[in-house]
Amino acid sequence: xxxxxxxxxxxxxxxxxxxxxxxxxxxxxxxxxxxxxxxxxxxxxxxxxxxxxxxxxxxxxxxxxxxxxxxxxxxxxxxxxxxxxxxxxxxxxxxxxxxxxxxxxxxxxxxxxxxxxxxxxxxxxxxxxxxxxxxxxxxxxxxxxxxxxxxxxxxxxxxxxxxxxxxxxxxxxxxxxxxxxxxxxxxxxxxxxxxxxxxxxxxxxxxxxxxxxxxxxxxxxxxxxxxxxxxxxxxxxxxxxxxxxxxxxxxxxxxxxxxxxxxxxxxxxxxxxxxxxxxxxxxxxxxxxxxxx
Amino acid sequence: xxxxxxxxxxxxxxxxxxxxxxxxxxxxxxxxxxxxxxxxxxxxxxxxxxxxxxxxxxxxxxxxxxxxxxxxxxxxxxxxxxxxxxxxxxxxxxxxxxxxxxxxxxxxxxxxxxxxxxxxxxxxxxxxxxxxxxxxxxxxxxxxxxxxxxxxxxxxxxxxxxxxxxxxxxxxxxxxxxxxxxxxxxxxxxxxxxxxxxxxxxxxxxxxxxxxxxxxxxxxxxxxxxxxxxxxxxxxxxxxxxxxxxxxxxxxxxxxxxxxxxxxxxxxxxxxxxxxxxxxxxxxxxxxxxxxxxxxxxxxxxxxxxxxxxxxxxxxxxxxxxxxxxxxxx
Amino acid sequence: xxxxxxxxxxxxxxxxxxxxxxxxxxxxxxxxxxxxxxxxxxxxxxxxxxxxxxxxxxxxxxxxxxxxxxxxxxxxxxxxxxxxxxxxxxxxxxxxxxxxxxxxxxxxxxxxxxxxxxxxxxxxxxxxxxxxxxxxxxxxxxxxxxxxxxxxxxxxxxxxxxxxxxxxxxxxxxxxxxxxxxxxxxxxxxxxxxxxxxxxxxxxxxxxxxxxxxxxxxxxxxxxxxxxxxxxxxxxxxxxxxxxxxxxxxxxxxxxxxxx
Numbered sequence: 001x002x003x004x005x006x007x008x009x010x011x012x013x014x015x016x017x018x019x020x021x022x023x024x025x026x027x028x029x030x031x032x033x034x035x036x037x038x039x040x041x042x043x044x045x046x047x048x049x050x051x052x053x054x055x056x057x058x059x060x061x062x063x064x065x066x067x068x069x070x071x072x073x074x075x076x077x078x079x080x081x082x083x084x085x086x087x088x089x090x091x092x093x094x095x096x097x098x099x100x101x102x103x104x105x106x107x108x109x110x111x112x113x114x115x116x117x118x119x120x121x122x123x124x125x126x127x128x129x130x131x132x133x134x135x136x137x138x139x140x141x142x143x144x145x146x147x148x149x150x151x152x153x154x155x156x157x158x159x160x161x162x163x164x165x166x167x168x169x170x171x172x173x174x175x176x177x178x179x180x181x182x183x184x185x186x187x188x189x190x191x192x193x194x195x196x197x198x199x200x201x202x203x204x205x206x207x208x209x210x211x212x213x214x215x216x217x218x219x220x221x222x223x224x225x226x227x228x229x230x231x232x233x234x235x236x237x238x239x240x241x242x243x244x245x246x247x248x249x250x251x252x253x254x255x256x257x258x259x260x261x262x263x264x265x266x267x268x269x270x271x272x273x274x275x276x277x278x279x280x281x282x283x284x285x286x287x288x289x290x291x292x293x
Numbered sequence: 294x295x296x297x298x299x300x301x302x303x304x305x306x307x308x309x310x311x312x313x314x315x316x317x318x319x320x321x322x323x324x325x326x327x328x329x330x331x332x333x334x335x336x337x338x339x340x341x342x343x344x345x346x347x348x349x350x351x352x353x354x355x356x357x358x359x360x361x362x363x364x365x366x367x368x369x370x371x372x373x374x375x376x377x378x379x380x381x382x383x384x385x386x387x388x389x390x391x392x393x394x395x396x397x398x399x400x401x402x403x404x405x406x407x408x409x410x411x412x413x414x415x416x417x418x419x420x421x422x423x424x425x426x427x428x429x430x431x432x433x434x435x436x437x438x439x440x441x442x443x444x445x446x447x448x449x450x451x452x453x454x455x456x457x458x459x460x461x462x463x464x465x466x467x468x469x470x471x472x473x474x475x476x477x478x479x480x481x482x483x484x485x486x487x488x489x490x491x492x493x494x495x496x497x498x499x500x501x502x503x504x505x506x507x508x509x510x511x512x513x514x515x516x517x518x519x520x521x522x523x524x525x526x527x528x529x530x531x532x533x534x535x536x537x538x539x540x541x542x543x544x545x546x547x548x549x550x551x552x553x554x555x556x557x558x559x560x561x562x563x564x565x566x567x568x569x570x571x572x573x574x575x576x577x578x579x580x581x582x583x584x585x586x587x588x589x590x591x592x593x594x595x596x597x598x599x600x601x602x603x604x605x606x607x608x609x610x611x612x613x614x615x616x617x618x619x620x621x622x623x
Numbered sequence: 624x625x626x627x628x629x630x631x632x633x634x635x636x637x638x639x640x641x642x643x644x645x646x647x648x649x650x651x652x653x654x655x656x657x658x659x660x661x662x663x664x665x666x667x668x669x670x671x672x673x674x675x676x677x678x679x680x681x682x683x684x685x686x687x688x689x690x691x692x693x694x695x696x697x698x699x700x701x702x703x704x705x706x707x708x709x710x711x712x713x714x715x716x717x718x719x720x721x722x723x724x725x726x727x728x729x730x731x732x733x734x735x736x737x738x739x740x741x742x743x744x745x746x747x748x749x750x751x752x753x754x755x756x757x758x759x760x761x762x763x764x765x766x767x768x769x770x771x772x773x774x775x776x777x778x779x780x781x782x783x784x785x786x787x788x789x790x791x792x793x794x795x796x797x798x799x800x801x802x803x804x805x806x807x808x809x810x811x812x813x814x815x816x817x818x819x820x821x822x823x824x825x826x827x828x829x830x831x832x833x834x835x836x837x838x839x840x841x842x843x844x845x846x847x848x849x850x851x852x853x854x855x856x857x858x859x860x861x862x863x864x865x866x867x868x869x870x871x872x873x874x875x876x877x878x879x880x881x882x883x
Contacts, residue, residue: 110591
């Protein structure tokens with residue numbers, strides 16, 4: 001592998017890992033704070049991608065502006081959707097056993113998939129990135145790299161920093177750090193538990209939808225995309241530790257590296273390496289790298 | 294036999310008798326469907342051991358169903374009928390070993406982690422069969438000639454014959470049911486139930502709980518292998534989709550439909566699932582909307598868990614507790 | 624005190640959680656025929672100490688000896704099979720089973736026979752016998768067929784002890800067995816403990832000072848993870864450090880206030 005290829009793969013690994021972090025961080029927060037295992041999290045990612053496909057032309061025609069307007073609208077919609085879903089559905093899951101949560105959210109996946117099939121169909125679609133983000137850019141004399149992928153990584157880093165700021169600096173962030181096991185501490189910090197749950201869930205949904213939206217130009221928009229990202233996100237959460245956003249970041253990057261370089265170096269075992277990594281971590285640290293609480 | 298045992302045995306015997314005579318009253322399509330239902334019943338029973346008795350919620354049980362089905366297709370020779378006498382034990386041994394290996398790693402986790410990890414390992418198995426050439430990739434594999442059981446030159450059981458296959462499947466269902474009933478009655482089963490109820494208390498009493506859980510996981514995997522073997526032989530074709538995580542979700546759904554915690558619940562749940570699926574996929578009822586059958590299925594799952602969490606077999610006690618207020622002891 | 628009567632000995636046990644030292648170099652010996660009570664303020668490390676002795680938590684340093692054998696590395700189930708029984712502060716009975724089934728299941732730990740799929744668990748003669756004996760010892764003889772969840776609170780605590788006794792332990796680690804009990808139930812439990820004394824070495828973690836001073840043969844006082852005093856009840860009552868530590872916290876009863 002020569003230097004150019006190696007660097008390109010590094011950037012690919014970074015981009016994939018950071019995108020994964022957006023999805024997995026929402027998942028791990030929802031697990032850690034709400035104590036709910038939500039299989040439908042991958043569906044939000046899929047919804048995001050299909051939103052990007054559907055909203056961009058609509059936004060261009062009606063509101064002016066294209067891709068970024070669609071992003072903004074998508075985020076607002078997803079927060080509202082997440083809020084409503086928590087209020088109307090997820091809040092009933094809190095006291096239930098894991099098995100019931102698993103099955104109810106599994107049922108939700110089926111509902112989302114079929115609704116999407118009915119409303120938008122089963123075709124695969126491409127989404128064009130904004131014109132000024134297409135093409136490749138020269139990096140040093142060694143290589144060129146697609147601009148849009150750099151943009152994706154940059155956006156993910158910004159979101160990660162924003163997450164860090166919220167968790168480290170705000171009262172809601174303190175409540176998040178206190179964790180689900182410490183309800184009294186959370187309440188003594190002056191944070192309303194019900195509000196916290198709703199905010200965390202809506203944020204998780206928004207993160208996954210946003211990830212799907214910005215990933216759409218790169219991965220295209222197809223029916224099974226939610227399931228794939230969901231299971232890899234589970235692997236990330238297992239490796240990183242439930243409830244730990246820092247763990248999700250480290251684990252996402254680890255998975256990004258293993259998956260990307262694995263596909264390049266040993267193509268036959270491409271899909272499996274991530275699970276081998278998970279198995280190895282399980283042997284060493286069954287509770288994840290950064291177990292909280 | 295006392296009254297309570299009789300009230301359990303009679304319905305079972307009646308159901309068994311119905312299954313025995315079914316091929317003579319049902320048309321070919323329905324007999325075939327019944328075979329599929331019985332195979333799914335064995336699959337569901339194997340998971341009941343894990344989820345219902347031991348309290349280990351696995352979302353990756355399809356892996357063992359699939360590994361057994363693929364092992365059957367891969368080990369069976371292309372040109373001649375394999376003998377069940379070696380093929381079945383070999384398939385079961387492979388499947389049980391795989392379950393022991395996956396279980397050994399997965400059981401290092403608990404609760405939510407365990408669910409996610411079992412799902413991930415099943416997905417790993419899916420990719421093994423989907424991506425690797427030896428297993429036919431996404432196209433799948435054919436089982437050309439169905440295995441037989443022969444003594445010398447006398448063929449005792451030819452699984453190529455539908456009627457024979459029906460009764461072999463029925464026999465397998467009865468054997469698996471009986472085995473699990475014995476497990477639940479025995480000290481092993483009681484220990485598993487104790488682990489489900491309060492693992493800490495069992496450890497404090499002196500039970501090393503990890504070996505028990507691992508044994509349950511391996512046994513459950515092996516029994517799922519029985520179902521996988523029969524599945525591969527039935528249609529002579531396997532493809533990676535049988536390891537898809539949707540299969541793991543489907544078998545969990547069967548347990549919840551029938552009611553977790555009883556053996557008959559697992560079998561009834563399998564039956565109910567097949568009925569519901571046929572219903573939702575029926576174009577006669579739903580017209581062209583029938584291709585979106587997963588929508589009513591998803592709603593049914595949500596409704597069942599929300600309204601009928603103990604399944605069909607738990608319905609009588611659920612209704613009873615609604616009518617009379619249960620006194621709470623201190 | 625003969626050495627072979629020391630059933631469980633802890634030497635310099637410590638348990639740290641990150642920066643917090645919950646148990647700091649605690650040594651004690653449990654002797655057959657004695658009730659050894661551990662008292663202390665909340666957060667003194669008493670429950671952690673019990674968990675380390677039982678094997679639920681490994682110690683950060685120090686040793687545990689069970690009848691002369693070094694069991695420091697033994698996990699809890701192995702220690703339980705070796706003769707340590709424990710009861711929990713929060714009741715850990717199986718509420719949906721009968722009292723008898725509860726005890727028979729814990730008794731099964733000594734007759735596990737996991738590969739025997741032919742015989743019904745309920746027909747296991749040895750565990751049945753152990754269960755009946757434990758039920759009788761705990762004073763629940765008439766209740767054997769009642770569903771455990773329907774028992775009164777005091778009876779549930781008795782069942783908790785019975786489940787512990789069903790494994791025929793030599794050492795009993797009892798974590799607040801009197802928790803939530805009224806006067807009559809407390810009397811019954813104290814009678815039970817007195818009856819159990821001759822055959823067992825009993826460690827008792829308790830907050831009920833009256834009960835402790837009535838039943839204990841030795842008392843260890845813990846504050847912030849360390850032992851500040853060990854001795855018989857008379858010495859502890861007179862101990863200046865104990866009085867300082869408990870000033871305003873607990874009324875250490877003098878002779879006149881101990882009920883007959």
